[in-house]
Amino acid sequence: MKVxxxxWNAVATxxxxxxxxxxxxxxxxxxxxTCPTCKYPGDDCSLLSGKxxxxxxMHCIVEWIKQDSSKGQCPMCRQSALIRYLRRTETNWK
Known part of the structure; x- marks a missing residue:
């Protein structure tokens, strides 16, 4: 028997x-x-995590770091704002 x-419609979240x-x-x-700068969520509106x-x-923390008053610190805890990219997790393949 051949099929x-x-x-075929693939759906993913x-x-x-x-x-x-x-x-x-x-x-x-x-x-x-999305952040106030972007229209759509995803890679164009990526997330960054402080150490x-x-x-x-990404756009929020970049604008924050550009301000002289930020002193390169996290706006939440005032530690050095060394940042890294977060990865998205592929889930719910149907």
Missing amino acids: KIKK WRWDIPDDDVCGICQVHFDG CGHNFH
């Missing part, structure tokens, strides 16, 4: 690999949404 696939209740420490928007563990939208 021929005529049509993704989420950031962070706690569900975490929000950006600057704009207070949930990470599944202290606080998470931010």
Whole structure:
């Protein structure tokens, strides 16, 4: 018996690999949404995490760090704001 696939629709969802209740420490928007600068969530609105563990939208923390008053510190705890990119986690493949 041979089977021929005529049509295939793939559906996937993704989420950031962070706690569900975490929000950006600057704009207070949930990470599944976007920062005030972006239209769509995803790689264009990536997340950054300080070495202290606080998470931010990339655009929010970049604007924060540009300010002289930030002194290169995390806006939440005032530690040095050395940052790293967060990866998104692929989930719920259907």
